[in-house]
Amino acid sequence: MTTEFQNIKLEKGHPIQNYFDETVLIHSIADKLIQVDINNDFQKFYNLFNQLATIEKRFERKENQLFPFLEKIGWTGPSQNMWSFHDIIRQIFRIVRQNIEEKNLISAQHNTELVVQNIYRLLEVEETVLFPNALEILSDDDWKVMRKGEDEIGWMLADAPPNFPSEPDYIHPSKDTEKRTDLIFDKKATHYDEGYMTVEQVNLLFKTLPIDLTYVDENDKVIFYNRGEERVFPRSAGIIGREVRFCHPPKSVDTVLKILEAFRKGEKNEASFWINYKDRLIYIRYFAVRNSAKEYKGVIEMSQDITDIKQIDGERRLLEWK
Numbered sequence: 001m002t003t004e005f006q007n008i009k010l011e012k013g014h015p016i017q018n019y020f021d022e023t024v025l026i027h028s029i030a031d032k033l034i035q036v037d038i039n040n041d042f043q044k045f046y047n048l049f050n051q052l053a054t055i056e057k058r059f060e061r062k063e064n065q066l067f068p069f070l071e072k073i074g075w076t077g078p079s080q081n082m083w084s085f086h087d088i089i090r091q092i093f094r095i096v097r098q099n100i101e102e103k104n105l106i107s108a109q110h111n112t113e114l115v116v117q118n119i120y121r122l123l124e125v126e127e128t129v130l131f132p133n134a135l136e137i138l139s140d141d142d143w144k145v146m147r148k149g150e151d152e153i154g155w156m157l158a159d160a161p162p163n164f165p166s167e168p169d170y171i172h173p174s175k176d177t178e179k180r181t182d183l184i185f186d187k188k189a190t191h192y193d194e195g196y197m198t199v200e201q202v203n204l205l206f207k208t209l210p211i212d213l214t215y216v217d218e219n220d221k222v223i224f225y226n227r228g229e230e231r232v233f234p235r236s237a238g239i240i241g242r243e244v245r246f247c248h249p250p251k252s253v254d255t256v257l258k259i260l261e262a263f264r265k266g267e268k269n270e271a272s273f274w275i276n277y278k279d280r281l282i283y284i285r286y287f288a289v290r291n292s293a294k295e296y297k298g299v300i301e302m303s304q305d306i307t308d309i310k311q312i313d314g315e316r317r318l319l320e321w322k
Contacts, residue, residue, distance in 0.1 A: 010135075011164060011165065011166060012161065012162050012164075012166065013147065013161045013162040013163050013164035013165070013166055014143060014147070014164050015061075015065070015066065015143055015146050015147050015150060015164070016131050016134065016135060016143075017161070018150070018155060018157070018161045019058065019126065019131065020131075021157060021161070022055075022058055022155060022156045022157060023123055023126075023127070025156055025157065026052070026055060026058075026119065026123065026156070027123075029048055029051050029052045030052060030116045030119060030120070032048055033045065033048040033049060033052060033112060033116065034112065034113055034116050036048060037109075038105045038108060038109045038112075039105055042105070045109075045112075046100070049096065049112060052115075052116075052119075053093055054156045055089075055119065055156060056090070057153060057154045057155055057156050058155075058156055059086040059089075059090070060153050061150055061153050061154075061155075062078070062082070062086075063079075063083055063086065064149075064153060065146050065149050065150055065153070066078070066134065066146065067079040067082075067083070069134075069138055069142050069146055070134060070137075070138070073137055073138075075133070075137065078130055082122070082125070082130065085118075085121075085122055085125075086122075088118060089115060089118050089119060089122065092111055092114055092115040092118065093115060095111050096108050096111045096112050096115065099111060143164065144164065144165065147163070147164040186198050189201075206226035206227075206228075207226060207227055207228055207229070208228075209226060209228065210228070210304070211228070211302055211303065211304045212225070212226065212228060212231050212232045212233060212235075212301075212302065212303040212304070213225065213226045213300060213301070213302055214235070214239075214247075214300070214301040215289075215298060215299075215300055215301075216244045216260075216298050216299045216300075216301065217297065217298040218264075218296055218297050218298050220243055220244045220245070220260060221241055221242065221243060221244070222239050222240055222241065222242050222243075222244060222247060223240065223241070223298075224240075225239060225240075232277070232280075232282055232303040232304070232305055233303060244256065244260070245257060259271045259286055259299075260299060263286075263288035263296060263299055264296045266294070266296070268288065269287065269288045269290075270285065270286065270287050270288070271285070271286040272284070272285045272286075273285075274306075280305050280307045281305070281306050281307045281310060282303055282304070282305055282306070283303070283304045283305075283306045284301070284302070284303050285301075285302045285303075286299055286300070286301055286302075287299065287300045287302070
């Protein structure tokens with residue numbers, strides 16, 4: 001293998017790195033192939049020969065991906081000369097297959113040695129002329145576009161190479177602590193504990209949530225509810241500013257007030273109930289709202305129709321979505 005080949009360092013998945021990885025494989029297959037006695041171990045010879053014949057994928061990638069990019073900048077030599085070299089090797093492969101069909105094993109072995117010799121000559125030209133020059137004259141954008149087109153053709157390699165440029169390693173959101181500085185937010189956006197959103201985005205968020213939310217402040221006044229497409233319980237703008245005691249049926253008011261008092265005193269932080277309402281199972285939960293100093297700032301009431309959720313069984317994973 002040439003010094004030029006050994007000294008070039010490229011990212012995995014780069015088109016030229018893929019050729020390099022195939023070159024290593026080609027040498028391995030070819031070296032084994034020419035040492036096999038076809039008469040004593042025909043099956044091994046035949047298997048290795050078929051593996052080497054997958055070099056056709058390499059030829060097709062060069063002819064349909066690499067060469068066109070080189071032609072665009074005026075280097076037509078590879079298309080005019082190396083393509084002819086490919087065709088010579090293809091022809092020798094066809095001759096060997098014909099030798100095998102005719103049971104002419106002596107000629108098959110001789111012509112196999114000939115095809116290996118031609119492949120080695122081709123690899124040397126690639127490593128000393130084609131690849132180094134291509135790396136020098138083609139841009140990173142050229143290689144990125146080229147790599148996308150290679151998937152349709154394929155490789156000699158058993159496993160497809162990684163994408164180029166490589167995708168970043170997956171980091172679970174809970175462990176992603178890098179603060180990004182290249183984000184641009186709407187000028188009207190407001191900073192929340194984590195992130196920025198406009199009033200419109202906040203309204204869309206609350207409207208899209210598949211739950212009913214009502215916020216009662218520390219003075220027991222309703223200050224917010226979300227307008228979902230399908231609410232569990234009806235709400236209207238008239239509720240804003242109303243005392244929470246007047247937002248529940250008389251028979252349940254005392255219990256609601258006891259919950260709020262327990263929240264205010266810090267005795268409880270959550271209360272949960274579930275009822276049947278219009279033939280649906282409704283899950284109702286109250287959560288105490290406290291600031292960083294643990295001071296009581298009100299309560300969130302959350303209502304959710306869990307009828308369908310309760311019927312869920314087994315699994316349906318994300319990758320099964322259609």
